[in-house]
Amino acid sequence: xILKGRAWIFGDGISTDHIAPGRYFHLRTNLPELAKxxxxxxxxxxxxxxxxxxxxxxxxNFGLGSSREHAPRIIKLAGVSAVLAQSFAxxxxxxxxxxxxxVLELDTSSISQGxxxxxxxxxxxxxxxxxxxxxxxxxxxxxMVKILDDGxxxxxxxxxxxxNL
Amino acid sequence: MAxxxxxxxxxxxxxxxxxxxxxxxxxxxxxxxxxxxxPLALQQLEELDMxxxxxxxxTILFIDHAAPSPRKELSNAHKSLRDFAxxxxxxxxxxxxxxxxxxxxxxxxxPGDIVIGADSHTCTSGALxxxxxxxxxxxxxxxxxxxxTWLKVPETMLVNVSGSFGEGVYAKDLILYLIGEIxxxxxxYMALEFAGPGVxxxxxSDRLTIAxxxxxxxxxxxxxxxxxxxxxxxxxxGRAGDFKEIAADPDADYSxxxxxxxxELVPMVSAPHTVDNxxxxxxxxxxKLDQVYIGTCTNGRIEDLRVAAxxxxxxxxxxxxxxIVTPGSRSVYLKAAxxxxxxxxxxxxxxxxxxxxxACVGVHGGILGDGEVCxxxxxxxxxxxxxxxxxxxxxxxxxxxxxxxIAGKIVDPREFSG
Numbered sequence: 001x002i003l004k005g006r007a008w009i010f011g012d013g014i015s016t017d018h019i020a021p022g023r024y025f026h027l028r029t030n031l032p033e034l035a036k037x038x039x040x041x042x043x044x045x046x047x048x049x050x051x052x053x054x055x056x057x058x059x060x061n062f063g064l065g066s067s068r069e070h071a072p073r074i075i076k077l078a079g080v081s082a083v084l085a086q087s088f089a090x091x092x093x094x095x096x097x098x099x100x101x102x103v104l105e106l107d108t109s110s111i112s113q114g115x116x117x118x119x120x121x122x123x124x125x126x127x128x129x130x131x132x133x134x135x136x137x138x139x140x141x142x143x144m145v146k147i148l149d150d151g152x153x154x155x156x157x158x159x160x161x162x163x164n165l
Numbered sequence: 166m167a168x169x170x171x172x173x174x175x176x177x178x179x180x181x182x183x184x185x186x187x188x189x190x191x192x193x194x195x196x197x198x199x200x201x202x203x204p205l206a207l208q209q210l211e212e213l214d215m216x217x218x219x220x221x222x223x224t225i226l227f228i229d230h231a232a233p234s235p236r237k238e239l240s241n242a243h244k245s246l247r248d249f250a251x252x253x254x255x256x257x258x259x260x261x262x263x264x265x266x267x268x269x270x271x272x273x274x275x276p277g278d279i280v281i282g283a284d285s286h287t288c289t290s291g292a293l294x295x296x297x298x299x300x301x302x303x304x305x306x307x308x309x310x311x312x313x314t315w316l317k318v319p320e321t322m323l324v325n326v327s328g329s330f331g332e333g334v335y336a337k338d339l340i341l342y343l344i345g346e347i348x349x350x351x352x353x354y355m356a357l358e359f360a361g362p363g364v365x366x367x368x369x370s371d372r373l374t375i376a377x378x379x380x381x382x383x384x385x386x387x388x389x390x391x392x393x394x395x396x397x398x399x400x401x402x403g404r405a406g407d408f409k410e411i412a413a414d415p416d417a418d419y420s421x422x423x424x425x426x427x428x429e430l431v432p433m434v435s436a437p438h439t440v441d442n443x444x445x446x447x448x449x450x451x452x453k454l455d456q457v458y459i460g461t462c463t464n465g466r467i468e469d470l471r472v473a474a475x476x477x478x479x480x481x482x483x484x485x486x487x488x489i490v491t492p493g494s495r496s497v498y499l500k501a502a503x504x505x506x507x508x509x510x511x512x513x514x515x516x517x518x519x520x521x522x523x524a525c526v527g528v529h530g531g532i533l534g535d536g537e538v539c540x541x542x543x544x545x546x547x548x549x550x551x552x553x554x555x556x557x558x559x560x561x562x563x564x565x566x567x568x569x570x571i572a573g574k575i576v577d578p579r580e581f582s583g
Contacts, residue, residue, distance in 0.1 A: 013349060013439055015545075015547040015548075017527075017545075017547040017548065017549045017550050018547070018548065018549065021527065021549045021552075021554070022526045022527030022528055022549065022550065022551075022552055023527055023528075023532070023549070023552045023553070025201060025230065025231060025239070025526070025527070025528045026231075026236050026238040026239050027238070028201060028204065028205065028242070029204050029205075029238060029241070029242050030238070040554075041548055041549040041554040060350060061349055061350040061353070061383065064349055064350070064383065065285065065545060065547055066284075066285050066526075067202065067282075067283055067284055067285040067287075067299040067300060067301055068201065068202060068301075069202065069205060069283075069301030069302045069303060070205065073205075087350060087353070089350070089353065089383060090353055090354050090383060090385060091285055091299055091300065091301065091380075094300065094301065094304065095300075095301035095303075095304075098301055098303045098304060099301075099303070141188075141317070143188045143315065143317075152303070153303045153304065153307060154209050154212055154213055154303060157213055157215075157307060158213060162311070163190045163311075163313060163315055165188060165190065165315055
């Protein structure tokens with residue numbers, strides 16, 4: 001699958017409190033409303049200005065903190081096609097796969113705000129159409145590819161009726 | 166093959182030896198949800214037509230993050246948890262019962278268990294020798310309905326502790342120091358295992374504080390061997406029968422090791438906005454405080470309240486510094502009342518609240534104003550954590566927090582010990 005969109009640059013250590021702030025705790029049962037505040041504490045303009053298909057491009061340890069699965073869910077619901085980061089926190093990474101949000105680990109340091117990117121999930125390549133550079137990312141662990149290919153953990157269970165990893 | 170604690174517990178569940186990196190599907194002994202993550206979990210089970218709990222007496226739904234409910238949306242979320250418990254026989258932990266991780270170690274988690282919870286600080290139960298880890302709502306939902314989950318067997322970092330804490334230095338200072346040294350991603354995907362003579366000497370309360378914050382270094386769990394201290398703790402909870410001794414093999418293979426001499430540690434503080442942004446309390450001293458918060462799953466136990474009350478007794482908080490004290494559970498609250506600690510706090514100018522998580526997670530009960538500074542005994546100081554992205558949070562031990570509340574600014578608590 002080829003994903004296309006613009007890059008939104010975030011720094012190191014973006015926490016789940018940046019992504020889904022606790023002050024919107026009451027919106028956790030209303031994800032479309034919560035998604036209007038996605039990443040608000042890291043970039044207040046992101047939710048209103050991003051276009052469906054755009055990428056979140058970050059530094060180290062993206063998604064650290066809480067286990068709130070609402071965080072990857074609202075990133076996906078906002079229309080982000082994938083998160084690219086130098087590294088991810090463990091629970092966020094697993095949650096992303098479970099909800100069907102591609103999370104790609106690669107050196108993002110050469111990508112700039114607004115760059116047009118094309119991501120080839122199968123080939124493991126990120127083409128920066130603005131700079132002309134091609135970057136590669138490490139393939140996901142096989143167990144996660146199975147869950148992601150099924151469309152997330154709920155769909156995996158709907159299809160197989162059990163873990164089929 | 167010699168095994169670490171994590172490998173040993175997983176191997177006992179899957180019935181064969183395991184190695185780091187391999188993927189296993191394993192049985193789950195305890196599964197927990199809370200009011201922030203539970204409703205989404207139940208929604209996933211509803212979608213799968215799997216609204217059931219295969220092990221209802223070890224499936225616990227905690228109402229603690231917004232307890233009592235500050236708004237109708239959350240009241241409705243709470244209703245969904247109560248309805249599921251009523252329909253399946255799962256355990257409901259009501260608003261008065263306490264913070265999930267404190268309640269798990271008091272009543273549910275046991276040595277050798279695999280515990281999964283839709284809350285990142287589920288690793289707290291690792292202090293009892295349980296492989297306890299935080300996951301998302303969907304993972305825990307599947308665990309509740311099927312009794313199973315998948316795990317990648319983690320590598321283990323051994324943290325070898327020698328020596329004992331000096332005056333005014335506590336377990337919180339040790340874990341803040343460790344996270345400052347290895348970083349907020351220093352143990353990502355790993356199990357942390359704490360051992361050595363310094364650990365053997367620690368109380369269960371110390372071990373719980375340390376295990377609680379394993380995730381702040383990115384770890385999957387923070388494990389301690391189950392020894393006579395664990396046995397005594399379980400006996401105190403009326404659960405002597407749940408004890409079993411569990412220890413790593415002496416020649417187990419650790420991917421990383423880290424040594425700490427507890428006797429060399431000094432009071433530590435995490436400065437805004439990351440837990441690994443640690444400095445000594447002395448280095449942070451002088452920072453004016455608008456609020457001090459003592460409680461949470463990290464430091465809301467009776468031992469913590471005794472230390473804080475011991476410092477505050479007969480003194481007054483600084484007039485410009487609000488002080489909030491939140492016992493970690495109903496049991497802690499009752500003990501603190503019986504020992505007169507709640508009166509000590511109130512007389513010192515504190516507001517003592519009912520048990521719960523609301524202030525730490527920024528839901529209600531202690532939200533900060535723009536530009537305000539709080540010193541808290543919790544585990545996180547991320548931007549926005551206490552409900553306001555324009556506020557600043559420092560983390561410390563209960564002793565540092567109590568002494569700082571009197572001073573109205575961050576101080577090294579050893580200044581108050583004489």
